[in-house]
Amino acid sequence: MSNLHGHQTPPIARQNDIPMTPHSLPPYVTDQSALESLCHTLRQSPRLALDTEFVGEDTFIPRLELIQVATATTAAVIDFPAVQANGSLDVLWELMCDTKIEKVFHAGRQDLDLFTLHAGQVPKPFFDTQIAAAMVGYGAQVAYANLVQRLHGTKLAKAHTFTNWSARPLSDDQIAYALEDVEFLLSIHTHLQDRLKTLGRSEWVREEFARLETVVGEKNREPQERYQRIRGWDTLKPKGAAVLRELAVWRETEARRRNVPRGRVMRDEVLLQLARHPPKSVNDLRGLRGVHSSEVDRHGVQLLAAITSALALPPSAWPEVPSERKPDPESTGIVELLQAVLKARAAEEGIAPTMLATSADLQTLVEAKQNRTVLNIPILHGWRRQLAGDVLLQVLDGAVTVSVDRTSGALRMNAGSS
Structure with missing residues (x-):
């Protein structure tokens, strides 16, 4: 096995060869x-x-x-x-x-x-x-x-x-x-x-x-953000997301009480449908596709209570929903450039690129720079910023340019100007 500098790393010994169990102690x-x-x-x-x-x-x-x-x-x-x-x-x-x-x-x-x-x-x-x-x-x-x-x-x-x-x-x-x-x-x-x-x-x-x-x-604390793990939550309007949040908290509580999987209480797609088209009565619940009568009989009152509670919230208490705006071609190109820089820095340091940042992180970084907003993402904190975050910011600011080394074909970071 080669280490970060190309040398072979010999196999290491077990912990004292094998962790032996004393005869007086049953394994x-x-x-x-x-x-x-x-x-x-x-x-x-x-x-x-x-x-x-x-x-x-x-x-x-x-x-x-x-x-x-x-x-x-x-x-x-x-x-x-x-x-x-x-x-x-x-x-x-x-x-x-x-x-x-x-x-x-x-x-x-x-x-x-x-x-x-x-x-x-x-x-x-x-x-x-x-x-x-x-x-x-x-x-x-x-x-x-x-x-x-x-x-x-x-x-x-x-x-x-x-x-x-x-x-x-x-x-x-x-x-x-x-x-x-x-x-x-x-x-x-x-x-x-x-x-x-x-x-x-x-x-x-x-x-x-x-x-x-x-x-x-x-x-292991209250699951207020569990709704964000439901696929499609970000396609809802903020008011619908508030409903989904309350429904997800209800389901979490019920699943924990009964000690059954969440989907056995109610499936994700049903919660999403209830959030998108909030029913006003038990009869409305029975009319929704995918909602079984047994679920209405068992949970109808609780579901309506959760929905009513969410609908009573002021807009200021609704969750923020990510923008549906698709990245423009220019932003996409910048993100791809940052991905190349990130991979180059990761390769230099012998660390997996995914440990540093995701594609979504880089997209968010580009949009934040364009909109002059403050960010709180991992790549801008601690060792990640030290290793790659500052370089990415310098690339976005034009303080560092990127070129290809003619000999090695590797990316090279150069001090530059905008």
Whole structure:
């Protein structure tokens, strides 16, 4: 594997080769006593490698099935339903909230969501190896198995990729497979920490973890912005968007109460139709295409209450809806130029372009410069601005021009004038 400067990076060692479980500690924890013993041992380590297995197709809150954990010398799988059925997991949640212990995940967004839900707060400090890997040249959203193979030269098994983790009993092979998800994490963490330090990017990754912590924390609060995840919301007028917002909050509350998926309460397209053509009575509800009588019988009064509440709002309380104006050809050309500059800067620094900005971000940046409005997008903050944001602004201002190097064919940034 080549590093950012073209040299070959040798495979790194596992965390103490393999995280061995002491004979006195069962690797498969199914009761509170064993969990307490495990947590006592885990507290001796400065960091924990963590992963989860869960089932979420049929519930609003994913059902946590397994928690895999490892230190440099200990590894175990915690059977969440088994422990919960006969005891408490409070000792585990206390461990997750211990700020003296770093929690290490790979692509840990969903794991953090689950731990935050059960522990009552975001487990911190934490380290996400997928985010860190993207910062040091391994590409955006690199899979754990790919990272293990590149760094360790080990190909992980795929035999239990589609295992139903809610089925019991689990076989020894399944437990061993689950443990692989944490087996290499701490050694990968050490390698990435070293690379970040060498490249001077430790602060960058801390910024990203802080952003993720904010996102996870906000998800577990009141879902006032959930309506923006409904496809087509931005085609509504502001008044209709206000109706959709209230309906989405109602659905979120109902889905959480019943612990069923949102779509099982009411589908997105039905909410969108109700927002576009707000009914005034139960009979109006029954006349809408796609709205079943059973849904009206069950939710009609609540739906009308949510709609009435939204319609009573003053225009100042309506959501802002993005403009439907299509970008003109000139703006499109400028965005494409910025994309080329962004890719060039990303290639120079060995970082995935998508870590810096999206096409939508660049479009927004161009429109804001044209309209002389103030922006709050990631590319204009922190390490992203340092790496590429300032250059993009200079290109837009004419302070930097772009040319093609005759020899290499690469883009070259030159001090220029408008």
